[in-house]
Amino acid sequence: MSAPERxxxxxxxxxxRTRLAWRRTTLTATVVAVLAGxxxxxxxxxxxxxxxxxxxxxxxxxFLGVAHRRIRALSGGVPPETFxxxxxxxxxxxxxxxxxxxxxxxx
Amino acid sequence: MIxxxxxxxxxxxxxxxxxxxxxxxxxxxxxNERTFLAxxxxxxxxxxxxxAVDQFLPDLRWAWRVGLALGLLxxxxxxxxxxxxxxxxxxxxxxxxxxxxxxxFPALLGIGVALVAVAMVVAxxxxxxx
Numbered sequence: 001m002s003a004p005e006r007x008x009x010x011x012x013x014x015x016x017r018t019r020l021a022w023r024r025t026t027l028t029a030t031v032v033a034v035l036a037g038x039x040x041x042x043x044x045x046x047x048x049x050x051x052x053x054x055x056x057x058x059x060x061x062x063f064l065g066v067a068h069r070r071i072r073a074l075s076g077g078v079p080p081e082t083f084x085x086x087x088x089x090x091x092x093x094x095x096x097x098x099x100x101x102x103x104x105x106x107x
Numbered sequence: 108m109i110x111x112x113x114x115x116x117x118x119x120x121x122x123x124x125x126x127x128x129x130x131x132x133x134x135x136x137x138x139n140e141r142t143f144l145a146x147x148x149x150x151x152x153x154x155x156x157x158x159a160v161d162q163f164l165p166d167l168r169w170a171w172r173v174g175l176a177l178g179l180l181x182x183x184x185x186x187x188x189x190x191x192x193x194x195x196x197x198x199x200x201x202x203x204x205x206x207x208x209x210x211x212f213p214a215l216l217g218i219g220v221a222l223v224a225v226a227m228v229v230a231x232x233x234x235x236x237x
Binding site (some may be wrong): 010012014017018022025026028029031034036038039042079083086088090092095097099102103105106107 | 176181
């Protein structure tokens with residue numbers, strides 16, 4: 001397997017597939033954030049519900065930010081920029097923080 | 108455990124990963140990234156399942172509802188942590204030209220999800236309602 005030259009198109013469409021994987025993951029995060037908002041507003045509006053909604057929206061935006069940066073990097077030339085552990089860690093931490101919010105809402 | 112701590116340090120000092128071996132073919136790195144994303148989606152789905160149990164089974168007894176929801180949420184957290192750790196381990200193995208790491212996590216997660224599903228069927232069928 002020889003890597004294609006910079007600026008060439010990848011015949012296996014690897015960057016596109018990875019970009020779409022980021023889109024799918026963002027969509028899943030959106031569904032979870034909507035469920036979180038619904039759960040926060042179950043007992044009617046109030047300061048706690050508002051804070052929960054803001055927190056979940058913030059986490060969703062954090063995830064969206066990572067995904068957006070990565071999608072832009074993947075839309076550039078071939079080979080694309082490498083994915084760093086910092087981005088992976090940020091995406092995973094947003095997910096874990098959503099789970100912590102969920103625990104607080106369930107209890 | 109020491110290995111895990113070393114990997115966690117790599118999350119925040121990403122330059123260190125470049126010290127190992129050579130850069131692999133970018134297509135392998137992208138495949139590894141997609142695997143990471145697939146695991147992250149699994150994690151998000153488990154968290155969504157936790158929310159769903161809490162919201163859509165309101166007639167269940169409190170202990171069952173909260174227990175099942177917390178089980179799913181804990182599985183989601185574990186899955187997210189493991190996704191990053193496994194991604195780093197695979198990336199390092201590829202840089203060093205070693206075999207990819209094996210893991211018993213998928214089997215354990217499968218058993219865990221099956222147990223939660225059985226518990227949910229029992230709880231709904233037997234109807235331990237509040």
